[in-house]
Amino acid sequence: xxxxxxxxxxxxxxxxxxxxxxxxxxxxxxxxxxxxxxxxxxxxxxxxxxxxxxxxxxxxxxxxxxxxxxxxxxxxxxxxxxxxxxxxxxxxxxxxxxxxxxxxxxxxxxxxxxxxxxxxxxxxxxxxxxxxxxxxxxxxxxxxxxxxxxxxx
Amino acid sequence: xxxxxxxxxxxxxxxxxxxxxxxxxxxxxxxxxxxxxxxxxxxxxxxxxxxxxxxxxxxxxxxxxxxxxxxxxxxxxxxxxxxxxxxxxxxxxxxxxxxxxxxxxxxxxxxxxxxxxxxxxxxxxxxxxxxxxxxxxxxxxxxxxxxxxxxxxxxxxxxxxxxxxxxxxxxxxxxxxxxxxxxxxxxxxxxxxxxxxxxxxxxxxxxxxxxxxxxxxxxxxxxxxxxxxxxxxxxxxxxxxxxxxxxxxxxxxxxxxxxxxxxxxxxxxxxxxxxxxxxxxxxxxxxxxxxxxxxxxxxxxxxxxxxxxxxxxxxxxxxxxxxxxxxxxxxxxxxxxxxxxxxxxxxxxxxxxxxxxxxxxxxxxxxxxxxxxxxxxxxxxxxxxxxxxxxxxxxxxxxxxxxxxxxxxxxxxxxxxxxxxxxxxxxxxxxxxxxxxxxxxxxxxxxxxxxxxxxxxxxxxxxxxxxxxxxxxxxxxxxxxxxxxxxxxxxxxxxxxxxxxxxxxxxxxxxxxxxxxxxxxxxxxxxxxxxxxxxxxxxxxxxxxxxxxxxxxxxxxxxxxxxxxxxxxxxxxxxxxxxxxxxxxxxxxxxxxxxxxxxxxxxxxxxxxxxxxxxxxxxxxxxxxxxxxxxxxxxxxxxxxxxxxxxxxxxxxxxxxxxx
Numbered sequence: 001x002x003x004x005x006x007x008x009x010x011x012x013x014x015x016x017x018x019x020x021x022x023x024x025x026x027x028x029x030x031x032x033x034x035x036x037x038x039x040x041x042x043x044x045x046x047x048x049x050x051x052x053x054x055x056x057x058x059x060x061x062x063x064x065x066x067x068x069x070x071x072x073x074x075x076x077x078x079x080x081x082x083x084x085x086x087x088x089x090x091x092x093x094x095x096x097x098x099x100x101x102x103x104x105x106x107x108x109x110x111x112x113x114x115x116x117x118x119x120x121x122x123x124x125x126x127x128x129x130x131x132x133x134x135x136x137x138x139x140x141x142x143x144x145x146x147x148x149x150x151x152x153x
Numbered sequence: 154x155x156x157x158x159x160x161x162x163x164x165x166x167x168x169x170x171x172x173x174x175x176x177x178x179x180x181x182x183x184x185x186x187x188x189x190x191x192x193x194x195x196x197x198x199x200x201x202x203x204x205x206x207x208x209x210x211x212x213x214x215x216x217x218x219x220x221x222x223x224x225x226x227x228x229x230x231x232x233x234x235x236x237x238x239x240x241x242x243x244x245x246x247x248x249x250x251x252x253x254x255x256x257x258x259x260x261x262x263x264x265x266x267x268x269x270x271x272x273x274x275x276x277x278x279x280x281x282x283x284x285x286x287x288x289x290x291x292x293x294x295x296x297x298x299x300x301x302x303x304x305x306x307x308x309x310x311x312x313x314x315x316x317x318x319x320x321x322x323x324x325x326x327x328x329x330x331x332x333x334x335x336x337x338x339x340x341x342x343x344x345x346x347x348x349x350x351x352x353x354x355x356x357x358x359x360x361x362x363x364x365x366x367x368x369x370x371x372x373x374x375x376x377x378x379x380x381x382x383x384x385x386x387x388x389x390x391x392x393x394x395x396x397x398x399x400x401x402x403x404x405x406x407x408x409x410x411x412x413x414x415x416x417x418x419x420x421x422x423x424x425x426x427x428x429x430x431x432x433x434x435x436x437x438x439x440x441x442x443x444x445x446x447x448x449x450x451x452x453x454x455x456x457x458x459x460x461x462x463x464x465x466x467x468x469x470x471x472x473x474x475x476x477x478x479x480x481x482x483x484x485x486x487x488x489x490x491x492x493x494x495x496x497x498x499x500x501x502x503x504x505x506x507x508x509x510x511x512x513x514x515x516x517x518x519x520x521x522x523x524x525x526x527x528x529x530x531x532x533x534x535x536x537x538x539x540x541x542x543x544x545x546x547x548x549x550x551x552x553x554x555x556x557x558x559x560x561x562x563x564x565x566x567x568x569x570x571x572x573x574x575x576x577x578x579x580x581x582x583x584x585x586x587x588x589x590x591x592x593x594x595x596x597x598x599x600x601x602x603x604x605x606x607x608x609x610x611x612x613x614x615x616x617x618x619x620x621x622x623x624x625x626x627x628x629x630x631x632x633x634x635x636x637x638x639x640x641x642x643x644x645x646x647x648x649x650x651x652x653x654x655x656x657x658x659x660x661x662x663x664x665x666x667x668x669x670x671x672x673x674x675x676x677x678x679x680x681x682x683x684x685x686x687x688x689x690x691x692x693x694x695x696x697x698x699x700x701x702x703x704x705x706x707x708x709x710x711x712x713x714x715x716x717x718x719x720x721x722x723x724x725x726x727x728x729x730x731x732x733x734x735x736x737x738x739x740x741x742x743x744x745x746x747x748x749x750x751x752x753x754x755x756x757x758x759x760x761x762x763x764x765x766x767x768x769x770x771x772x773x774x775x776x777x778x779x780x781x782x783x784x785x786x787x788x789x790x791x792x793x794x795x796x797x798x799x800x801x802x803x804x805x806x807x808x809x810x811x812x813x
Contacts, residue, residue: 017754018676018763039537045395047539050388090539097534101524105517105546112509120502123423126494 016049020057022064031064034076038063039090047090059088156221156300159209163300166202166257167290169195173260173283177276189272192279193264199286200254200261207241207254210299214241220306223247223299229312229731231702239323240313245447245463246299248326252443253289255327255334259363260286263338270359277345278338285337288470296463312731315703321381325374329401332371333439336408338363343432344478347485352429357419360432362790364415368408369786375401376779387737387752389670389767391775394543399522400442403515407435410511413504421501421566423492427508430482437475438515444471445522496568503561510554517546555609555660558653559616563623577623578616585612606664613657621650648789652782659778665771672768676761686768689713690751693721695762703727708753708762710740724753748772 016035022028035049040056048056048063059080066076080088092098135143173195176188212218214237219225227244228237236243242251260282267275293299316322342360346352378401383391392398411431417424448464495501521538528534559581563574585608592604622628624646625638673685682691693709705725712719722740729736742749747770754763 016674018674019757021674037541039539044397045393045537045539046390050386050390085535087535087537090537091541091545092536092538097528098524098536101520101538101542102546104520104524105513105550108516109509109513109550112513116505116509120495120497120505123491123494123501124497126491 016060017057020060020064022068024068027064027067030073031060031067034063034067034073035060037077037090038080039088041084041088045090155209155213155218156302159206159213160298160300162202162205162209163290163294166199166206166253167287167294169198169202170257170283170286170290173199174280174287177280186272189276192276196257196260196264196279196283199283200257203250203254203257203290206300207250210247210250211238211241214238214247217310219308219310220302221299222301222303225303225307225310227313228310229702230309231731232313232318233701235320235323236313236318239317242326243313243317243322246293246297248330249289249293249297249447250299251326252330252334253286253293255330256282256286256289256337259335259338263363267359274342274345274349274356274359277348278341281344282337282341285341285474288474292463292466292470296466312702312729315727315729315732315734315736316385318702318729319381319385321377321384325377325381328370328377329374332367332369332374332408333401333404333442335363335367335370336404336436336439338367339408339411339432340436340474340478343429344481346429347478347481350485350488352418352425352489354419354422356425357415357428361412361415361419364408364411364432364435365786365790368405368412369783369790371401371405371408372779372783372786375405376776376783380776383772384739384741385736387739388672388765389739389748389750389769389772391772394521394538394540396522397446399518400445403518403522404435404438404442406511406515406518407431407438410508410515411435413507413511417501417504421493421495422490423495423501424505425492426486426489429486429489431508433475433478433482437471437478440467440471440474444468495566498564498569498571498574500561500564500566500569503557503564506557507554507561510550510557514547514550514554517543517550521546552609555613555656558656559612562617562620562649562653578619581612581616581619584615585609587611600668603664603668607661610657610661610664613660614654617650617653617657620653621646643792645789645792648785648787648792651785651788653785655778655781655783655785657778658774658781662771662774662776662778666769666775669770670767670772673766675764675766676757677764678759678761681761683764683766685766687714688719688749688766688768690764690766692762692764698725700727702731703729705738706753706756708751708764710751712742712749712751720749722749722751724751726753743773745773745777746770 016032022031032049036047038048038059040046040048040051040053040059042053042055043051046056048059062080063076066079071079077089086093092101094102173192176192176195210221210223213221213224214228215234217224217228217230217237219228223244223246227247228240232240240247242248260279263270263275263279263282270278339360342356342363346356375398378398379391382393383389411428414424414428414431418428444464444467447467521542525536525538528536559578560574563577565574588611589604589608592600592607596603621642624642625635627635630638671686673683673690675683677683677690677692679692679694682689684690689712691711691713693711696707696709698705698707705727707723707725710722710724712722720742722742723738724740725738727736727738728734737752737754739750739752741751747768750767750769752765754765756762
């Protein structure tokens with residue numbers, strides 16, 4: 001229910017506000033990149049950089065505070081993950097329970113490619129394209145009749 | 154009264170759909186022409202009654218009949234007429250009714266335009282189609298009845314979510330559903346073919362127009378949705394890899410694969426079994442999409458309808474229809490003929506590679522969409538899968554697809570040599586190389602990713618034009634011959650050229666946009682200005698305006714470049730009192746190569762306003778590309794060979810002539 005209310009208030013002004021921005025442009029640029037990789041916890045698949053939810057604003061300020069305190073990008077991420085869990089990362093970390101997520105596309109491709117390879121090689125082995133079986137006497141006379149009709153028009 | 158008529162019409166639709174579903178399976182004379190005649194009429198009746206129900210609901214919305222619960226919850230007398238009408242499908246109940254309306258529209262279209270399809274196959278397909286219809290109609294009446302009445306109607310309604318009050322979103326759901334639901338025809342025909350135990354070139358010819366039509370609508374629907382997000386959300390986001398967007402992308406990818414594999418069945422009578430499977434899969438993905446959106450299983454902005462009971466019913470429906478169809482497939486697929494032989498290098502093999510890559514792309518999106526759910530269900534962890542994941546998985550799958558989609562159309566059916574096929578593409582390679590070099594030069598060697606993808610885009614566009622040029626023997630034959638060949642080239646071929654070129658444009662748009670988009674966020678007072686990428690943005694005035702059902706602050710801007718006025722833009726911050734919600738209307742200027750985008754934000758205490766200004770180069774190409782693709786599909790649809798009923802008419806004419 002609480003979530004539904006957050007959505008309802010969604011699109012007014014968006015994203016990072018002028019009053020949040022750091023005066024140090026290098027630091028601000030890092031903050032923007034980091035914000036793009038962190039998920040706004042109450043929104044759909046949006047980063048905190050894109051969202052205007054209050055929580056996203058809080059996180060943006062948090063990121064900037066950590067950066068100002070001298071944290072590296074990785075330290076900032078670890079700090080936020082420690083607080084909010086992996087859910088906050090738009091790029092899921094590679095660990096035992098996400099192994100399939102990261103390798104799945106490749107495994108599927110290998111499987112599909114193997115299937116396609118077998119299909120193509122079986123078809124290629126079936127020899128050069130055969131000509132269709134000859135017409136039966138019945139079909140032949142039917143064809144002649146049709147052609148005759150056309151010629152007489 | 155309106156509610157009563159609507160309700161009754163829905164019940165009648167269920168009756169007709171049930172008989173339409175059951176009759177072809179009763180142990181009666183299945184070859185009786187009266188049987189298929191009845192099924193056709195039932196399909197028309199089903200559509201008619203669903204249309205009456207839909208008309209009743211629309212009437213209730215237009216006349217603000219708040220005795221209907223769904224109208225009271227989603228409409229308001231002060232709403233403009235357009236949004237009263239689009240409000241019909243701006244809520245769960247109404248959108249499900251639209252779903253069924255389109256489903257029965259496709260059924261009725263087959264009954265009317267599909268008279269050249271053999272009676273038995275048509276009756277079977279319409280029967281399977283009606284089963285889906287019954288399932289959804291019962292779902293509507295049992296869990297989401299739009300005709301539920303209120304004992305004490307309120308004075309006025311609660312209004313429609315202001316984000317949805319937009320012309321783009323008014324037409325987005327109908328297009329999306331025409332696509333989604335249109336794939337039901339592929340499903341019905343696939344199941345019918347399995348029941349008949351027979352798939353051949355003519356089957357593919359009967360199914361392809363429906364798949365093609367659905368694909369065109371879905372393409373337009375997705376493009377509309379993305380354009381809507383772009384201008385509504387106030388910062389230019391146009392694709393989020395949101396589960397709800399993925400839900401429409403998955404059937405699109407699968408449908409694209411289906412279009413290509415059905416081509417092999419139609420032309421070469423091969424791949425029949427795989428095509429049937431894709432037909433089942435594509436519609437199942439549409440159902441899964443409906444489940445994702447309608448069940449509220451995923452939290453997202455689109456999930457304005459959340460109700461677990463409904464989710465359970467849809468899940469049951471997905472399981473039964475997909476499971477049933479797959480069981481039937483497992484039992485019957487071995488009966489389908491493997492088809493004639495073809496060489497390892499041939500158009501057939503090319504289309505198989507297309508299918509391998511498209512289904513891998515589809516699987517990637519599927520995995521990214523459902524993995525967080527699965528991991529959450531087993532209680533492992535809560536994770537998010539966002540853009541960075543797809544950038545590392547989806548793009549590597551799609552890139553070879555893009556490279557190869559230039560080669561495919563150059564290959565001959567049955568047997569070809571790779572060397573000669575690639576030799577036909579040397580002009581495209583030269584253009585792609587030039588584009589790559591140009592981008593690297595202009596960016597001083599920095600933007601090699603953009604250079605690569607723009608080269609890929611050029612490769613795709615030029616190669617599809619080359620395919621046409623070679624078909625009409627441009628340059629190798631006298632111009633006269635080429636022109637004559639141009640006129641006799643089937644429209645389906647133009648469809649191929651356009652659709653592939655559209656993909657190239659879209660790729661160029663995405664590549665350019667993700668590389669060169671710039672933004673500036675700042676505070677402006679009236680009369681102040683700032684610069685971005687050579688453009689100067691000046692805030693000219695802030696006015697209070699009164700909209701039909703909102704109040705707004707309208708900011709007027711002037712954009713100039715090197716002292717010359719480029720354009721005047723307006724952006725509004727709207728407040729909708731009925732729902733107490735705020736939205737932003739962005740001001741956008743486009744010259745079809747780049748967009749200038751401005752959105753007004755919050756005021757500060759010192760009389761300044763937060764202003765976001767964006768320069769979005771190549772952005773329009775994303776949607777132009779999508780439209781060109783859809784247009785290609787329509788061109789192909791208008792081809793003589795696919796034109797529904799064309800064969801039938803030709804036959805009738807020849808019979809009439811012979812009779813004279």
